[in-house]
Amino acid sequence: MSGGRLRAHNLAISLDGFGTGADQRLESPFGHAGTRLMEWFFPTATFQGLTGTRERQAVDPATEPDDAYARRAWDGIGAEIMGANKFGPPGWQDDPEWRGWWGDEPPFHTPVIVMTHRELPSLEVGETTFHFRSGSPEEVLAEARDLAGGLDVRLGGGPSSTRSFLAAGLVDLLHVAQVPILLGRGERLWDGLEGLEQGYRIESETTPSGVTHIVFTRD
Amino acid sequence: MSGGRLRAHNLAISLDGFGTGADQRLESPFGHAGTRLMEWFFPTATFQGLTGTRERQAVDPATEPDDAYARRAWDGIGAEIMGANKFGPPGWQDDPEWRGWWGDEPPFHTPVIVMTHRELPSLEVGETTFHFRSGSPEEVLAEARDLAGGLDVRLGGGPSSTRSFLAAGLVDLLHVAQVPILLGRGERLWDGLEGLEQGYRIESETTPSGVTHIVFTRD
Numbered sequence: 097m098s099g100g101r102l103r104a105h106n107l108a109i110s111l112d113g114f115g116t117g118a119d120q121r122l123e124s125p126f127g128h129a130g131t132r133l134m135e136w137f138f139p140t141a142t143f144q145g146l147t148g149t150r151e152r153q154a155v156d157p158a159t160e161p162d163d164a165y166a167r168r169a170w171d172g173i174g175a176e177i178m179g180a181n182k183f184g185p186p187g188w189q190d191d192p193e194w195r196g197w198w199g200d201e202p203p204f205h206t207p208v209i210v211m212t213h214r215e216l217p218s219l220e221v222g223e224t225t226f227h228f229r230s231g232s233p234e235e236v237l238a239e240a241r242d243l244a245g246g247l248d249v250r251l252g253g254g255p256s257s258t259r260s261f262l263a264a265g266l267v268d269l270l271h272v273a274q275v276p277i278l279l280g281r282g283e284r285l286w287d288g289l290e291g292l293e294q295g296y297r298i299e300s301e302t303t304p305s306g307v308t309h310i311v312f313t314r315d
Numbered sequence: 316m317s318g319g320r321l322r323a324h325n326l327a328i329s330l331d332g333f334g335t336g337a338d339q340r341l342e343s344p345f346g347h348a349g350t351r352l353m354e355w356f357f358p359t360a361t362f363q364g365l366t367g368t369r370e371r372q373a374v375d376p377a378t379e380p381d382d383a384y385a386r387r388a389w390d391g392i393g394a395e396i397m398g399a400n401k402f403g404p405p406g407w408q409d410d411p412e413w414r415g416w417w418g419d420e421p422p423f424h425t426p427v428i429v430m431t432h433r434e435l436p437s438l439e440v441g442e443t444t445f446h447f448r449s450g451s452p453e454e455v456l457a458e459a460r461d462l463a464g465g466l467d468v469r470l471g472g473g474p475s476s477t478r479s480f481l482a483a484g485l486v487d488l489l490h491v492a493q494v495p496i497l498l499g500r501g502e503r504l505w506d507g508l509e510g511l512e513q514g515y516r517i518e519s520e521t522t523p524s525g526v527t528h529i530v531f532t533r534d
Contacts, residue, residue: 111506111512111529112332112506112508113331113332115507145366181362197447199488232506270317276512276519276529277512278505278508278509278510278511278512279509280508280509281508286330286331286332286497287331288499289331289499290497290498290499290500291495291497291499292533293495293496293497298495298525299525300495300521300527301521302519302520302521302527306517306518308493308519308521308527308529309470310330310495310527
């Protein structure tokens, strides 16, 4: 294999399979889902940015089982691929001031490829460089692997871009956090993926937060 | 409360939410899903009909965590409600010889109400009497409660009839067994149930078989 693995982590979905709600807007990136898909993630040491062992001890120990999943997303990653809707609200391509949701220091610290139909100039924000590409999943992954310098590539979501890489058979690890709510509408993760389980090992675990972590892996 | 609780147990769904596959036929009651949604259930002591403690010991102990869920479906039940597709393949209403999938001794041993648009004469098979009704979920439940004589009523599936009782707010306990396969097509359980989690406690547990048991309860 010429490059590293393609890994998706911390992709939260509702019990009815929606990875984001309907009506995504600037003030509500997850649409009518609000923050409900990510409530399990916010109190974790990883989200709080507490990386040292001593700092971790300040966190509610009940969040540790979730954090054990959350923190793997940052291990050995050299580049990220994300969908257009993760980078900004509908229409961000027409706003020359838009630099992502994350302020002056985005949490990626690696090259990031944003999949969008418009080719735009690359953008450096803090330690992160965003590249904008309209290629196929295969083409984008090839470039991301070059950028990752031998490390793995993170597939950062959202649900529709993740689904296109799953459908193309390109994903080596998929970690889904299934949250026990029913959103009823939005963007589904699993559509059109009949038989996806073939060729993967699947492990599931429910944590005290009520979230079921489901991990697909292949060698 | 004039009658007992309405409880649904052992309703198996795929990770993408299908409670049965597409193309249900006489020779394949679950359609293209085959038996894959029920593989966790078949080796349990409950399915094997082994009810005594001594008999249970002959069963693979790895199936015990699943059986702990499976066997609750038979506790304190005085009547069952089922959808038309659980009673027979499409068109069974036109076959005067059709007496259900279960042979001479169906496993219910209580009155069963089959929801169908045709009013047909009641049918006695072994210790089970089937009644055929076209009423609303509320009407059917009222009759089932009378038949149950103070015990609980089991909502026996399939997914679309279960969904109609959930949408009407009539279900007191829902046990879903989520199987880690993707069916891609068929009958979805969760459609149109946005916000269902409100008013329920939800507990989830993954067993060694890989199934995640999800239980909604309310008082």
